[in-house]
Amino acid sequence: MEKAEPRPESDTVLLRAKRWAKAIKRDVIAIWLAARDPRTPWTARILAATIAAYALSPIDLIPDFIPVLGYLDDLLIVPLGILAVIKLVPGALMAEFRQTAAHRAERPTSRWAAIVVVLLWCLAILASLAVLTDFL
Template sequence: MNLDKLKRWAAALKQNIFALYLASRDPLTPILAKSVIVLTIGYALSPIDLIPDFIPVIGYLDDLLLLPGGIWLAIRLIPARVWQGCKARAETESFTLPKSRGAAVVVALLWLLLCAWVFYWWLAT
């Protein structure tokens, strides 16, 4: 994969995240789709990854699999007419992605729960 192709993929990813944000605010979007959108956007905007990037290979796999997978699932759950309108709007409007402190707290809590579980398991054995 060359650098230009990677840049186009990243730009499309950012645009899809913005389109998902717009779809989450549309009243015709089902609740299940909105839930998946909130989780996906929250993860995308979180400054803390589920698997930290400093872990070789695996650290980037979550970004390469979870985020596109969440976007794919959310798009499938959104009605086609709503998605087309939001995607067209995302292409014309500019949007800078803010950092989400709430999502960072959720990811940090997940890590804390995982550490507590491992510690409990270690004590039990």
Template sequence: MLNRMKQEARRLKSQLMTLYLCAKDPRVPAGVRLFALLVAAYAFSPIDLIPDFIPVLGYLDDLILVPLGIMLVLRWIPKHVLEDNRRRAEELKNRPTNWITGALFILVWIFLAFWFFRWLLRFF
């Protein structure tokens, strides 16, 4: 069961990367590109329609809306464009991870959080 869930999570991640690449591809119709970008942004965004702290319902929107949006967009994209972007997504998946860039992003977020809390303390 756990192994199957991991496989589905990897498949979903691969589909999201393909979707993102299709959203940037000029061969995809503009309306489909916009919808693909919205689905990818919703999937990667920490903000949900139903917050995750609400039991069951919080995760239900992630389990239903994201796969449904991916399925719709993938049906609307021309097959040859979809296959090209799937190959590109596989190539990108096999690239090495840049830990230095990741660490820089984390440091920026820590700095911004620190600055925000200092700013809040002025008012209290």
């Protein structure tokens, strides 16, 4: 039996980072589901709603343009919050939420829908600017 050639260290680190990022994305969706499910204990629901809202929000506690510290919240606050929620939610229930989240992540995304949303935002901005220029 031949031994497989060892992978370069950077390759395994990159693969592990990709898997970790996928798991974080799945868990954010899972805790969002946990926050909305009445079977989840109320303390876990409150924490899950807070962490999911923070993770999905475009506004960060520390802005990303601040060197090093800007990404600290994304690398520490969100994963630690997810871990806290996972500890508070019963294991079988969390497994169900993760399975549902993984299934939702597999669904195809619509670029046309994204284009429509961006166009609607552009129209809203243009309409706001038109109203503002008439007002001024």
